[in-house]
Amino acid sequence: MGEVRLDGKVAIVTGGGRGIGRAHCLELARHGATVVVNDPGVSRDGTDSGESPADQVAREIVEAGGKAVANKGSVTSWTDSDALIAQAVAEFGRLDIVVNNAGIVRDKLITRMTEEDWDAVVSVHLKGTFAVTKHACDYWRNESKAGADVRGRIINTTSGAGLKGNAGQAAYSAAKAAIVGLTLTTALEMERYNVTANAISPVAATRLSADVFTGEKANDPSLDPGQSSPVVAWLASDEAAWLTGQILRVDGDLLIRMIGWNQKPERYRARAGGKLDSGELTQAARLLYGTAPDGFVAQLVTN
Structure with a gap:
């Protein structure tokens, strides 16, 4: 079988300026999608970095012959998230794919974590995923009711920390676990509008995992940020229209079906x-x- 094509489709990727998000943007564009690269350019703990990675990735896509624009809004803002959806529709006439990838880390033990640390991490990962999802779902629902042929795709990002927990990552683990619940609920609610919702759980060496994958391990090809991007491109395509409400673990060259919190026999x-x-x-x-x-x-x- 040939590679999936995304020609004519418009995608939003949050946290698209670096790491896994950047890889997703480039992969979606390579398959023909127009990409809105969202990234406010913050550092790994959410503070301002003074950089503009969204512009850089959008430029890279355009120079390769694709279509892309940058968006520097924060997914933690209800207004910015609404504006992100509006920008995609205003500039390209439609929205087909949402990849919720934005994230930060403030790794601390529970006894050392502050309220600010907790709020910052949960706000980006969980509220950010919900805010963009909510406004995208509003758009698709309205389009469906107007008689449009909606084929919406939501691809969220969870992690092993969310599925099994991880010491020193209480806020991150809680948010990533909650994203699983949000994914399942979104899949149930949006099925009637022909919108699928799935989540990937990628294993990768990035800024956020720099404390986990150190030394030579950080350069392991199996941990390249782009390892999960072909899965995202496939989930975004018409080929994956039948799959929804699922968690897909991507570990190197392995694709693993995750079934969490189910009853044992x-x-x-x-x-x-x-x-x-x-x-x-x-x-x-x-x-x-x-x-x-x-x-x-x-x-x-x-x-």
């Missing part, structure tokens, strides 16, 4: 029936979990 029924008694829960927990759950306790014991 093991069951324990209350001895007396009707209601569990606290006196039997130690036995019940040991039957269900063994000596340690499949979480951090088990990992700490085996590592």
